[in-house]
Amino acid sequence: MSAPCQQPAAPPAASVPPLTPAPAPRHPAADWRIRFAALSLIWGFSFLLIKVGTQGFAPFQVTLGRLLAGTVVLAVAMAMRRERLPRSARTWGHITVAAFFLNALPFSLFSYAELTIPSTLAGICNATSPLWGMALSVVALSEDRPTRRRVAGLGVGFLGVLTVLGAWQGFSGLDLPGTGMALLASFSYAVGWIYVRRTLAGTGSSTLTLTGSQLFIGTLQLAVVTPVFTSAPDTFPLLPTLSVLALGALGTGLAVLLQYGLVQEVGPTTGQMVTYFIPVIATAAGVALLGEQLTWNTPVGAVIVLAGAALTQSRPSATTAARTRAAGDRTKRLSRT
Numbered sequence: 648m649s650a651p652c653q654q655p656a657a658p659p660a661a662s663v664p665p666l667t668p669a670p671a672p673r674h675p676a677a678d679w680r681i682r683f684a685a686l687s688l689i690w691g692f693s694f695l696l697i698k699v700g701t702q703g704f705a706p707f708q709v710t711l712g713r714l715l716a717g718t719v720v721l722a723v724a725m726a727m728r729r730e731r732l733p734r735s736a737r738t739w740g741h742i743t744v745a746a747f748f749l750n751a752l753p754f755s756l757f758s759y760a761e762l763t764i765p766s767t768l769a770g771i772c773n774a775t776s777p778l779w780g781m782a783l784s785v786v787a788l789s790e791d792r793p794t795r796r797r798v799a800g801l802g803v804g805f806l807g808v809l810t811v812l813g814a815w816q817g818f819s820g821l822d823l824p825g826t827g828m829a830l831l832a833s834f835s836y837a838v839g840w841i842y843v844r845r846t847l848a849g850t851g852s853s854t855l856t857l858t859g860s861q862l863f864i865g866t867l868q869l870a871v872v873t874p875v876f877t878s879a880p881d882t883f884p885l886l887p888t889l890s891v892l893a894l895g896a897l898g899t900g901l902a903v904l905l906q907y908g909l910v911q912e913v914g915p916t917t918g919q920m921v922t923y924f925i926p927v928i929a930t931a932a933g934v935a936l937l938g939e940q941l942t943w944n945t946p947v948g949a950v951i952v953l954a955g956a957a958l959t960q961s962r963p964s965a966t967t968a969a970r971t972r973a974a975g976d977r978t979k980r981l982s983r984t
Contacts, residue, residue: 679912686905687921689897691928694766694773695936696894697758703887705877706758709894711869713754716895717903718866721859724904730856741846742860743868748839750865751872756832763825765939770929771811771949772829774922774956778804779837781959800958807951810944858903919960923953 700709733739761769781801808830812821847857910918926949933939 679909682905682909683917683921686902686909687924687928689902689905690921691770691925692932693894693898694757694761694770694929695932696890696898697769698761698766698933698937699890700887700894701758701761703882703884704880704891705873706755706762707869707873707877708880709758709891710751710754711866711873712891713895713899714750714862714866714869716892717899718859718862720896720900721855721862721903725855725859728855730853730859732856733850733852733860735850738847738850738852739860739864741842742857743864745839745843745847746861746865747868748835748842750862751868753832753835753839754865755869756828756835760825760828760832763822764829765933766937767930767933767939767941767945768811768826769829770926770933771945771952772826773833773929774926774949774952775804775808775830776833776836777922777956777959778808778952779834780840783837783841796961797959800955800961802955803958804952804955807948807953807955810948810951812948813942813944854907855904858907862899923957926953 697709700712704712733742757769757773760772778801781797812826813819850857852860906918906921909921930941930946930949934941
């Protein structure tokens with residue numbers, strides 16, 4: 648995946664955060680903990696599915712198939728709920744930019760990255776998105792002032808990145824282009840989330856409508872790009888084909904619906920905690936099912952990254968916030984005397 652009005656999780660299938668008041672949710676068929684676990688598993692296995700998909704198709708083809716399958720799932724959900732598409736041309740323009748940064752670009756970068764790096768490393772790189780988001784929000788969002796805890800989290804997180812990459816060894820044995828693309832994909836998520844937060848809040852459209860429209864536009868973007876850089880596949884090998892369909896229908900379609908319901912039911916803070924399970928599941932899946940090798944610094948660095956990401960997402964308590972406001976008021980009064 649992925650929280651209204653705050654830096655959300657950035658899962659492999661990033662969606663638009665809830666931007667308008669949601670209607671009271673109907674009683675869900677399954678307990679939220681079961682759906683939370685299902686969402687963690689779906690997004691955690693997404694990196695394995697990308698790896699398997701690229702064994703039969705070009706990266707752009709994997710991304711196109713993924714977006715198309717995800718769009719179909721959300722289109723069905725929108726039809727069942729009788730959601731209306733946005734009518735404003737300006738809203739569609741913002742959705743087009745969001746689709747590029749949250750879907751077309753990062754999905755393609757992860758697919759290209761996994762041609763040369765393990766799915767475990769791609770999953771860990773995905774966990775850096777909250778770090779990029781915090782760094783960017785300081786510049787782009789005037790209301791998101793950094794605290795010492797969040798700045799410390801940023802430093803801890805990037806220390807974790809250096810640990811994962813084995814910086815003290817001079818990055819030996821590391822595929823730098825592939826790793827760079829995975830990190831750039833995570834950076835793209837952060838850019839997209841901030842863009843959405845600044846442009847699509849208050850449009851009057853539901854989260855489901857914005858997300859479905861976003862995936863549709865992302866599909867069109869890939870439909871234009873893919874024929875230019877790839878030729879039509881001669882065959883459709885079974886396992887890669889099933890992986891791409893599962894990646895789209897589950898990881899980009901169903902997962903968005905699960906996340907949408909979770910945020911409505913338990914709130915964005917709990918909903919975004921799924922971010923911290925994704926690299927754990929991605930690592931376990933890559934090692935157990937793909938036979939990928941781990942060195943000690945990969946899991947250790949991943950823990951450090953997640954600790955830093957958790958710190959950057961922390962918010963001051965009501966007491967701390969009140970003290971901060973009081974201190975600011977005192978400073979203003981002194982400056983006037």
